[in-house]
Amino acid sequence: MMGPGIASYLVVSVILFGIGAFGVLIRRSPLIVLLALEIMLNAGNLALLAFARQFGDGSGQIFALTVMVVAASEAVIGLGLIVAMSRLRVELDVDKLTTLRG
Amino acid sequence: MDAGEILVWIVWIGAVTALFASGLAVVLFQNPFYSALSLIVNLASLAVLFLLLSAEFVAAAQVLVYAGAVVVMFLFVTAYLGGRADAPWAGGPTLQRLFAVGAAAAIAIEVVVAISLAAGDRLTDPAEVDEAFGSPAEIGRLFVSDHLLAFEATSIVLLIAAVGGVILGTTAPRRARAEGGEEVPQR
Numbered sequence: 001m002m003g004p005g006i007a008s009y010l011v012v013s014v015i016l017f018g019i020g021a022f023g024v025l026i027r028r029s030p031l032i033v034l035l036a037l038e039i040m041l042n043a044g045n046l047a048l049l050a051f052a053r054q055f056g057d058g059s060g061q062i063f064a065l066t067v068m069v070v071a072a073s074e075a076v077i078g079l080g081l082i083v084a085m086s087r088l089r090v091e092l093d094v095d096k097l098t099t100l101r102g
Numbered sequence: 103m104d105a106g107e108i109l110v111w112i113v114w115i116g117a118v119t120a121l122f123a124s125g126l127a128v129v130l131f132q133n134p135f136y137s138a139l140s141l142i143v144n145l146a147s148l149a150v151l152f153l154l155l156s157a158e159f160v161a162a163a164q165v166l167v168y169a170g171a172v173v174v175m176f177l178f179v180t181a182y183l184g185g186r187a188d189a190p191w192a193g194g195p196t197l198q199r200l201f202a203v204g205a206a207a208a209i210a211i212e213v214v215v216a217i218s219l220a221a222g223d224r225l226t227d228p229a230e231v232d233e234a235f236g237s238p239a240e241i242g243r244l245f246v247s248d249h250l251l252a253f254e255a256t257s258i259v260l261l262i263a264a265v266g267g268v269i270l271g272t273t274a275p276r277r278a279r280a281e282g283g284e285e286v287p288q289r
Contacts, residue, residue: 017210068168
C-alpha cells in the first residue's frame with residue numbers, strides 16, 4: 001500500500017470526529033447540528049474503510065455503505081422535523097426546543 | 103521513495119488539509135447556506151481518502167448520495183427557512199462552549215489512546231489486496247452472500263424513512279389545522 005499507513009487515516013478520522021462533536025455541542029441551530037452529525041458519521045466511515053483496507057476484508061466497506069444509508073435516512077427525518085418546527089413557529093434553537101408535543 | 107509514492111503523499115496531505123478546513127468551516131460559518139456548501143468540499147475530500155484506501159465503490163456512492171442528494175436537500179431546506187442562524191461565538195466564551203471544546207478534545211484523545219492500546223503492532227503492515235477489493239462486483243457479491251440480512255434491513259430502514267418524511271411533510275401540525283389550514287412558514 002502506497003502513501004501513509006493506516007494509523008494516519010485513523011488519526012484523521014478521530015480529529016474529524018472531534019470537529020463534528022464540537023459542532024454538535026456548540027451550535028444552537030438544528031440545521032448545523034445535523035450537518036455536524038453528518039461529519040461525525042463520515043469520520044466513522046473513514047475509520048471503517050481504513051480497518052477494511054488494513055485487514056483486506058470487504059465487510060468494512062459493507063458497514064460503511066450501511067452507515068451511509070442510515071445517514072441519509074437521518075437527514076430526511078431531521079430535516080422533516082425542522083420544517084415541521086418552523087411550521088409550528090417554534091424558534092429554531094435546540095436550547096429552546098423543550099417539548100416534542102405537536 | 104519513488105515518484106508514485108511521493109504523488110500519493112501529496113494527494114493525501116492536500117485531501118486532509120481540505121478535509122479539516124472544510125470541517126471547521128461547516129461548524130463555524132454563521133450562515134447555514136455556507137455550512138452546507140462547505141460540507142460538499144468535506145465530502146469530496148473524504149472521497150479522495152476513500153479512493154486511496156482502495157474503496158472505489160464507496161467513494162462513488164459517497165459523492166452520489168451525499169453531494170448529490172443529502173446536501174441538495176439541506177440547501178432546499180435552508181432556502182425554505184431563510185438563511186439565518188446563531189453566530190457560534192456570539193456573546194463570548196460561555197461555560198457551555200468551554201466544556202464543548204474540552205469534551206471534543208477528550209473524545210479525540212480517548213479514541214486515540216484506546217485504539218493504540220488495543221492495536222499493538224497489528225496496524226503496521228496492511229494486508230495485500232488484489233484489484234477486485236472494493237470494486238462494485240465484490241461489494242455486490244458480499245451484499246447478497248455474507249451480508250444479505252444487512253442489505254434487507256437497509257431497504258426497510260430506507261422505506262421507513264421515506265414514509266416518515268412524507269408523513270412529516272404532508273400532515274399539517276395540529277395547531278395549524280385548528281386555525282384552519284396551512285400556516286405561512288416563519289421567516
